[in-house]
Amino acid sequence: MSNEVGGNGTPAAPTNTSAPAGLSGVDNLKKHKMSLLALLALMYSWTCGGPFGIENIVSSCGPGLAIVVLLVFPFFWSVPQGLISAELGSAIPDEGGYYIWIRRAFGEFWGYQAGWWRSISCYVDSAIYIVLAVSYLGAFITLSDFQAYLCKAALIIFFTIINLRGLGDVGKLTTILSVFVVLVTVTFVIIGFANWTYNPVEPFAAGGWSGLGLALVIAVWLYSGYESMGMVAGELQNPQDSIKAILISLPVVVATYVFPILAGMAANGEWESWGIDPGELNFVEIAGGFGIPGIVLLVTLGAMVCNLSLYNAYLASGSRGFFVLADDNLCPKALAKLNKKHKTPFIAILIMAIINIVLVYFDFTTLLVIDVFLFIAAYLVWFLAGIALRYKEPDLNRPFKIPGGNKFLIAIFIVPIIICIASFFLNGVGYMIGGTIGIITGPITYIIFKKMYGGLNNNKKLLSFDKKSTAILTAVAIVILVVGLFLNIQRSEEANAAFTELHQDYYSQSFDLGEQSPDFEADTFYSSLTLKDDPDLSIEIWYYPQFMFYATEFGGYSYIEGEFTEEEFADKVFMMVRPLTDTPDGLPLDYVEFEDDAGNYFYIEYGESYESAEAILAVIQEAA
Secondary structure: OOOOEOHHHOEOOOOOOOOOOOOEOHHHOOOEOOOHHHHHHHHHHHHOOOOOOOOHHHHHHOHHHHHHHHHHHHHHOHHHHHHHHHHHHHHOOOOOOHHHHHHHHHOHHHHHHHHHHHHHHHHHHHHHHHHHHHHHHOOOOOOOHHHHHHHHHHHHHHHHHHHHHOHHHHHHHHHHHHHHHHHHHHHHHHHHHHOOOOOOOOOOOOOHHHHHHHHHHHHHHHOOOOOHHHHOHHHEOOOOHHHHHHHHHHHHHHHHHHHHHHHHHHHOOOHHHEOOOOOOEOHHHHHHOOOOOOHHHHHHHHHHHHHHHHHHHHHHHHHHHHHHHHHOOOOOHHHHEOOOOOOOOHHHHHHHHHHHHHHOOOOOHHHHHHHHHHHHHHHHHHHHHHHHHHHHOOOOOOOOOOOOHHHHHHHHHHHHHHHHHHHHHHOOHHHHHHHHHHHHHHHHHHHHHHHHHOOOOOOOOOOHHHHHHHHHHHHHHHHHHHHHHHHHHHHHHHHHHHHHHHHHHHHOOOEEEOOOEEEOOOOEEEEEEEEOOOOOOEEEEEEEOOEOOEOOEEEEEEEEOOOOOHHHHHHHHHHHHHHHOOOOOOOOOOEEEEEEOOOOEEEEEOOOOOOOHHHHHHHHHHHO
């Protein structure tokens, strides 16, 4: 078994009598002697991987504030994470990491909840890295949907083979990939600063509280992952060296985020256009402005390799979650089986890979709503467990111990705990609803698996503490779910009224209004305006109700199917812009974007109007 203490502090059973036949369990894992560089590369991939994908933080709050957030936020979020990971990892260097720590602090039930939530989270979001890697590959090779899927599947199979060979090979490959990403990043930074043209921190802020709120949400993602090293601690001959890797990675990750943004802004001042969606300004596009042959290819490869490195590392840590749960009789026992040759948890790895192969075929972005909520919930329990263990096991040998005593430990975790709680409510109503449903799967599956497999002590009866914990957690989740559903109904009615008012006041003569639909991923509602004179031309209208820091926004997007010349595109755009802006004050929406298959793009914002297609064409040509 992967434990010394059972649920609620009860002694664990001496042997796992219900374990499957053959080699299995934490005690039989192969130990690997890994260099500090390999451990640092793994830690770097779990917590960062590279700067690619952080561009949204610049346009959300302004370059200056983005830099401040990226410099200051780690002291309140990632530094406490890194320190508590180092302390608990040095004291309890067992396979399963945070699951073991939480179980020792709060018992079997809460250990299972965190293990279940974080494992499900890893299963979902790890597939994103493969999707992003193949999307970068699409910049060089035109791929059909089926060809792209085959590439995704092939990459998953390749990294699965590496993981099946053991953590040593995972570390070696991750080192190679991470070194390449770092070299590409350093090259970008040097060339960016060499092309210094703009003040990289102006304007300092934009978007007010809504911009800051979004920046903080992004920062939570960027500065997480320090618990991952603990998940594979049982496979290290030198687990104490992982503490050095955690501490060294903290400043390296900050530098990876801050310097590329400063360099990119210094070379290209179009901060409003920064983003990761098609048509927005990312690091690859900025590199294209350097005018150096081969630099776009290099940065694109860096972005692709960054995501592959992330997937390789998360396949290793994510697959260990259900492995240790199975070893403790808390999920199907086959997941505890080990490969005879390499002594790796091959069933757990293969199942994660198979699920990833399925997920990359579908549009699974809605699942990410649940994913983020589960990830934050596991972090909240982990932080509380780190504090609780100081009091529950004061004499536990801690080779690395956060200085300052217990009061200081509590003080540095006040902000992270507040961030976790606030995150449940700041990311939108759809996030609350989907995430709460995900939370409830924890106690439900715990009861099922406990009845089936018996848990730590091979006892299929629920203890009184487990029953109370299940009731409390379920009750809290149901309350949040009810509040979320109530808010969603209110917001839906608000959006419907806004669409109707917009149509009646401005567009009933020129456009037909479509049915309202929800978009849970974006936490918004959308409808459509279809031009009566040409039903092939329509605009999706997105209504973002006010929520917390986020102000009400009313925007539109029109995809014009087909490839057109700039003149033809301008004519079609004008057919929609003319009735859209036929008001005393110009466009009443915050913005409307137009795009076609040839890459033509036009943007019009609140209050603007155009008198002719020629005027629109001039704007398109100037932007090109």
